[in-house]
Ligand SMILES: CC(=O)[C@@H](O)[C@H](O)COP(=O)(O)O
C-alpha cells in the first residue's frame with residue numbers, strides 16, 4: 591500500500607499572510623494524522639515564504655510526543671543550514687531536492703551523475719539507521735539515472751510528478767508521462783531503491799498514476815490536498831486520498 595505524507599507548505603503560506611498564528615500548521619497536522627495520514631512533509635525554503643524553522647521544531651516536538659508512529663519528511667537543498675537543521679531535528683526521512691533559493695517551486699530532479707560525488711558525501715553525512723534519505727528524481731531518469739542515484743547510498747528516490755500533474759487537460763500527454771514514470775519506477779525498484787512520488791498529485795490524477803506506476807512506497811501531497819480541503823475540510827480530503835491510495 592502507498593502511504594500518504596501530507597505536505598503543509600500551503601497551510602504555512604496561508605498563515606503567513608498575517609502576523610497571526612492561524613491557520614495553525616501543527617493544528618492541521620493533527621487533523622490529517624487523526625484522519626489517517628502516515629506522515630507530515632515540509633519543505634522549509636531559505637526565505638521562509640511558507641514553512642519557518644520554528645514550524646519545523648514545533649512539528650518535530652508534536653510528532654515525537656503525540657504521534658510517535660508518524661513519519662516526518664523534511665525536503666530541501668542540502669545547504670549548510672539545511673544539513674544543520676536536519677541534524678538537530680532528526681526526521682525519519684530527508685528528501686534532497688536540487689532547488690536554488692530563488693526557485694518558485696521544485697521543477698526538476700537531481701543530475702545524479704554530475705552531482706554524484708556531492709550527493710554521496712551528503713548522503714553519507716545524513717544517513718543513519720533510523721533516518722532514510724530520498725533523492726528527488728526526474729521522471730525520465732531511467733535505468734542509468736537511478737543507477738547513479740543508487741550509487742550515492744540513498745535509500746529511495748522521489749519521482750517528480752510535476753510534468754504529469756501539468757497534463758490535467760491533455761490525456762494523451764498524461765499517458766506518455768505515466769509511461770515514462772513507470773519505466774523509471776521499475777528501474778529503481780529493480781536496483782533495490784524504494785520509490786516515493788510527489789508534486790501536483792490530485793484526487794483526479796492519482797488513480798491513473800497508482801494504476802500505471804505500481805510499487806510507490808509513499809506520496810507526499812500538499813497543494814492539491816489543500817485545494818480539496820478548502821471545499822471539504824482537511825480530514826475528509828485526507829480520507830479521500832487514502833481511499834484512492836488503498837484501492
Ligand atoms: C520537493 C517537492 O516535490 C515539492 O513539491 C515541494 O515540496 C513543493 O514546494 P513548494 O510548496 O514550495 O512549491
Ligand SMILES: NCC(=O)COP(=O)(O)O
Nearest residue numbers: 597788789790810812813
Ligand atoms: N514532495 C512533493 C510534495 O511534498 C508535494 O508537493 P505538492 O503536492 O504541493 O505539489
